Amino acid sequence: GAGVSQSPRYKVAKRGQDVALRCDPISGHVSLFWYQQALGQGPEFLTYFQNEAQLDKSGLPSDRFFAERPEGSVSTLKIQRTQQEDSAVYLCASRPGGGNYGYTFGSGTRLTVV
């Protein structure tokens, strides 16, 4: 597609529920990133994929967070046993490769845990 597509746009989860957030990057983009943006803050790095390989997951807040990109295109961020502190906007971004390319971000998924 023309841009990075994320779904759902909004998700309300009850505390303890598992959620899955989907990201469709720009076709052909090798690099894919997940960021978390809390209210009033800048985005914070969660994880990085190069094709299907997860090269960096140092930003994932806990072992309840899991991300995958099995075929090197679509990615899913899964959060198990959601907690209130997980409430945030989850942004996905992609770019063609390395170097100084800027990111193209999706519109994000706003997760609210009640």
Add this chain to the structure above:
Amino acid sequence: TQLLEQSPQFLSIQEGENLTVYCNSSSVFSSLQWYRQEPGEGPVLLVTVVTGGEVKKLKRLTFQFGDARKDSSLHITAAQPGDTGLYLCAGASSGGSNYKLTFGKGTLLTVNP
């Protein structure tokens, strides 16, 4: 941990005024990017600066990267209501993890007609 501090945090001005937003760090970055984010949307890339001292212009926006690659500024001339949004600076780490961006908290700009 690399930190980027942006100032001011909030800025409300009248149409036609000029403004400057600052982005500072004690760390050296391999490159620095500026994004604009509107409510309910993801950040949109405005510019990437790579070389210390580099100046880039994008219509009424002028971006500068500090000589030491630790700081940057964004200057807007004759601001318009369409410039309203959250301006984020983001630095790419030096070395092997230069894919990772560290974002500032942003400057929320409101341009009143």
